[in-house]
Amino acid sequence: MHSSLFYAFVAFSALLLFLSLFTLSPAPALMALPFFWIVLLSFIFKYEPVKVKREYESRRYVEGDVLDVKYTLSGDGYYRISDELFNLNGYVEEKDELNKKKKMNYFGVRKLRKMDVFSEDIGGMRFSEYSEKSREEIKVYPKIEYVRKFVIRPRRTRSLMGDYPSRRKGIGMEFRDIREYVPGDSMRWVNWKATARREKIMVNEFESERSGDTVILLDVRRFYKGDKEYEELLKYSVRAAATLVTYLSRTKNRVGFVMLGDTVDWVYPTYGKRAMYIILDRLLHTKTKRMSRLPFEYAKFIVSRFVPPNSFIILISPLLSWDIDEAIVELMAKNYDILVITPTLIGEKKDLASEILRTERYVRLRRLRLYATVVDWNVEYPLTKILMVMR
Amino acid sequence: MNFKPWYSRAYAYLGVYMALVILISGPIMGLQLIFLILISLLVALYFIVEDEIVFYMYVFLALAMLAMDFVVRVPTLQNFAVMYLLMAPLLLHIIEMHFGRYGKIHTNTYMIYMLSIALSFLTVLIFLFVPRVLGTYVLVSAVIITLILYFMITFTPPDENEE
Numbered sequence: 273m274h275s276s277l278f279y280a281f282v283a284f285s286a287l288l289l290f291l292s293l294f295t296l297s298p299a300p301a302l303m304a305l306p307f308f309w310i311v312l313l314s315f316i317f318k319y320e321p322v323k324v325k326r327e328y329e330s331r332r333y334v335e336g337d338v339l340d341v342k343y344t345l346s347g348d349g350y351y352r353i354s355d356e357l358f359n360l361n362g363y364v365e366e367k368d369e370l371n372k373k374k375k376m377n378y379f380g381v382r383k384l385r386k387m388d389v390f391s392e393d394i395g396g397m398r399f400s401e402y403s404e405k406s407r408e409e410i411k412v413y414p415k416i417e418y419v420r421k422f423v424i425r426p427r428r429t430r431s432l433m434g435d436y437p438s439r440r441k442g443i444g445m446e447f448r449d450i451r452e453y454v455p456g457d458s459m460r461w462v463n464w465k466a467t468a469r470r471e472k473i474m475v476n477e478f479e480s481e482r483s484g485d486t487v488i489l490l491d492v493r494r495f496y497k498g499d500k501e502y503e504e505l506l507k508y509s510v511r512a513a514a515t516l517v518t519y520l521s522r523t524k525n526r527v528g529f530v531m532l533g534d535t536v537d538w539v540y541p542t543y544g545k546r547a548m549y550i551i552l553d554r555l556l557h558t559k560t561k562r563m564s565r566l567p568f569e570y571a572k573f574i575v576s577r578f579v580p581p582n583s584f585i586i587l588i589s590p591l592l593s594w595d596i597d598e599a600i601v602e603l604m605a606k607n608y609d610i611l612v613i614t615p616t617l618i619g620e621k622k623d624l625a626s627e628i629l630r631t632e633r634y635v636r637l638r639r640l641r642l643y644a645t646v647v648d649w650n651v652e653y654p655l656t657k658i659l660m661v662m663r
Numbered sequence: 664m665n666f667k668p669w670y671s672r673a674y675a676y677l678g679v680y681m682a683l684v685i686l687i688s689g690p691i692m693g694l695q696l697i698f699l700i701l702i703s704l705l706v707a708l709y710f711i712v713e714d715e716i717v718f719y720m721y722v723f724l725a726l727a728m729l730a731m732d733f734v735v736r737v738p739t740l741q742n743f744a745v746m747y748l749l750m751a752p753l754l755l756h757i758i759e760m761h762f763g764r765y766g767k768i769h770t771n772t773y774m775i776y777m778l779s780i781a782l783s784f785l786t787v788l789i790f791l792f793v794p795r796v797l798g799t800y801v802l803v804s805a806v807i808i809t810l811i812l813y814f815m816i817t818f819t820p821p822d823e824n825e826e
Binding site for chain 2: 276277280283284287288291295297298299300302303305306307308309310313314316317350351352361362363392394395396
């Protein structure tokens with residue numbers, strides 16, 4: 273196809289010829305000659321529309337990873353490629369390869385729906401363009417911190433063997449008590465020091481470790497527009513959820529997930545890696561930019577309706593709405609154990625606004641601590657450090 | 664068309680072109696001033712709307728400005744040479760504006776545009792001035808040489824691996 277420059281040159285030539293006739297002078301007509309030569313020379317030079325093939329090293333990344341994309345170009349001429357990742361331009365002769373890298377700063381799903389390729393010959397007289405549609409997507413998972421051990425002590429556990437220390441005595445790792453030997457006890461449990469002291473055979477008792485259901489309740493509702501820091505805070509909540517899900521999937525417990533953002537999403541408690549992959553995939557679709565009008569009532573309803581009673585609920589929320597406090601009390605009344613992890617950006621600043629916020633938050637957390645375990649997490653520090661202190 | 668800031672190289676070429684045209688247009692300065700005002704207005708409009716059509720409009724006005732300058736002059740070889748030389752910065756402006764979006768501009772593009780000026784001058788020389796001296800012999804041989812050159816440039820040898 274001929275480009276707009278070609279038609280412009282033809283129009284220039286025609287208008288100059290007209291000007292020549294009008295003025296009865298050869299000068300304007302002779303000025304059209306360079307355009308004629310440009311068109312002729314451009315058509316002599318080889319031109320082949322540029323074709324592009326796009327390849328990726330991987331489809332899954334973690335925040336902070338570098339995405340490596342290879343563009344293989346073939347053809348002759350200037351090119352301009354634009355897709356969701358890059359805007360590339362330059363000149364290609366026969367074949368060329370472009371390796372582009374991009375750091376994936378935030379988690380989410382990058383859909384690569386379209387790639388537009390525009391190419392033009394050396395003189396700008398001919399062009400070709402095409403658009404390649406695809407259904408490819410790149411998944412960038414939230415950055416996960418490595419948690420070595422995170423002790424959860426639910427009030428009630430299930431009857432199956434697991435990782436949570438239960439109130440029952442039995443075979444386990446954690447020492448609980450000593451008692452007198454009864455026939456049938458294993459010799460391995462005999463506490464020889466206590467036996468020597470009391471002059472009768474004493475045996476150790478251990479905490480029985482049972483499995484339980486843990487549900488991560490993520491609150492990433494946005495209540496006002498703008499503010500990059502505010503969005504960061506919500507992103508930290510998502511990262512914390514990903515960290516805990518990855519840790520809990522390594523244990524022998526079921527993990528469930530409820531998310532309250534601009535919409536409600538939930539996953540029924542499941543075991544192992546399956547749970548991890550399902551929940552991480554759901555976390556990818558978390559959108560923190562849209563405003564939310566959902567009350568916390570929705571999350572409370574889903575938990576009490578679909579999650580088994582006696583489950584351990586880990587609520588990750590920056591506590592930006594006041595309806596959460598009431599819901600926590602109601603969930604406690606329904607036999608759920610609750611741990612609240614609340615990220616904050618207030619920090620240690622000494623200005624008046626920070627002081628007021630800090631005091632208000634302190635009072636609120638103090639009241640919440642009457643019912644549940646509360647972890648106040650300043651996001652400047654890693655979550656693992658805060659959890660270690662909690663232990 | 665990609666948008667270029669006023670201090671870019673593309674507008675430097677346009678500035679040089681305008682300055683040179685005004686410098687040599689002593690006899691019809693009044694008409695040139697009208698052109699200058701119109702071109703300036705269109706360039707300002709281009710900065711606002713960034714439309715390709717506006718770009719072509721002011722380029723044509725710039726061309727017409729030069730053409731009107733040479734309408735009043737005696738058609739000598741020297742005058743035509745000056746006219747084509749003055750066109751060079753305008754063509755460079757077109758190159759910068761059109762191909763600037765591809766980043767680095769290929770040497771062949773400059774070559775084609777600059778060669779067109781040389782070839783135009785050669786055409787004028789052969790068709791308008793030389794026949795008065797050497798007649799049609801030069802014309803015929805020039806056409807033959809052009810055809811041979813065209814064949815040599817476009818000829819591609821057959822692929823040996825092709826069966």
